[in-house]
Amino acid sequence: MALIALTSAGGSPGVTTSALGLALSWPRPVVLVEADPSGSRSLAAGYFRGGQLPTSRTIVDLAVSHRQGTLIEDLPPSLFAIPDSRVQVLTGPLRHSQARALELLWEPMAAAFKALERQGQDVIVDVGRLGLEGSGYKLLAAADLALLTTRTDLPGLVAAGSWVPSLRSTFEQAGALPSLGALLVGAGRPYGAGEAAKVLGLPIVSSLSWDPDTAQVYSHGTAPGRKFAGAPLNKSLRAAVQATQAAVATVRSHLDLAAEGFQS
Ligand SMILES: Nc1ncnc2c1ncn2[C@@H]1O[C@H](COP(=O)(O)OP(=O)(O)O)[C@@H](O)[C@H]1O
Ligand SMILES: [Mg+2]
Numbered sequence: 001m002a003l004i005a006l007t008s009a010g011g012s013p014g015v016t017t018s019a020l021g022l023a024l025s026w027p028r029p030v031v032l033v034e035a036d037p038s039g040s041r042s043l044a045a046g047y048f049r050g051g052q053l054p055t056s057r058t059i060v061d062l063a064v065s066h067r068q069g070t071l072i073e074d075l076p077p078s079l080f081a082i083p084d085s086r087v088q089v090l091t092g093p094l095r096h097s098q099a100r101a102l103e104l105l106w107e108p109m110a111a112a113f114k115a116l117e118r119q120g121q122d123v124i125v126d127v128g129r130l131g132l133e134g135s136g137y138k139l140l141a142a143a144d145l146a147l148l149t150t151r152t153d154l155p156g157l158v159a160a161g162s163w164v165p166s167l168r169s170t171f172e173q174a175g176a177l178p179s180l181g182a183l184l185v186g187a188g189r190p191y192g193a194g195e196a197a198k199v200l201g202l203p204i205v206s207s208l209s210w211d212p213d214t215a216q217v218y219s220h221g222t223a224p225g226r227k228f229a230g231a232p233l234n235k236s237l238r239a240a241v242q243a244t245q246a247a248v249a250t251v252r253s254h255l256d257l258a259a260e261g262f263q264s
Helices: 015-025 042-047 059-069 096-118 137-142 156-175 193-200 211-220 230-263
Strands: 003-008 031-034 085-092 124-129 146-151 179-185 204-209
Touching: 003 015, 003 137, 003 193, 015 031, 015 124, 015 156, 015 179, 015 193, 031 042, 042 211, 059 096, 085 193, 096 137, 096 146, 124 137, 137 156, 146 156, 146 193, 146 230, 156 179, 156 193, 179 193, 179 211, 193 204, 204 230, 211 230
Parallel strands: 003 124, 003 146, 031 085, 031 124, 146 179, 179 204
Antiparallel strands: none
């Protein structure tokens, strides 16, 4: 069971698409958290095509719960299920101006997500773009696996690379460097995973195929075609689920070894 967080350095490399795609491909019950402080309401406006969501509760309501000491109890009833899936969603802020209320929420939120984990639910968080007011940097640092998501063209890699030193030092200080990796969107356009790893100075946990039509199903709610299940992006999402789970297992064994070393 794991907490996995996706983030980006800027632009729009595909964090929301990848997080939703991973969640819908996840083999176990999973909570998808919209923690993007930009207030872009990507899921409501995109995948749900602007339709009414089954609950009006958002992550901002949980800031109130936290102040009242009821965060852990209030989290499950704040989620809604995506029909015909194992995914439950926590909606993000409705406006960027609400994001400031989230600053103090990220650390207790990480603890609340760990409580969900104990009930058999994994958690995938769309942290959105780094560096925004209210950004869930602390949530990222508490994750079992934090994935800096980037395209593989030079502007994408350079922008992502600019965040790597500060991310590395945050994770190093927390003794959690093995938890930090990259997720490539459209590897080979033009740089491959090996080159990206070198430029970024991070291990590449997985690469998602470049597949605009399939991506639009997740990002804009377009109707899936007949060949949707076998589409390149979906195949790569299934491989990414495996790679993510394997990376979490490796991180946990590293941390266990480190804890044993600490004790002896
Ligand atoms: N693997 C992919 N292949 C092709 N296009 C993609 C892929 N992933 C995302 N996209 C497209 O990129 C655009 C931005 O995606 P989005 O997930 O909203 O980015 P972000 O959350 O990083 O801002 C969308 O139009 C989406 O369809
Ligand atoms: Mg997004």
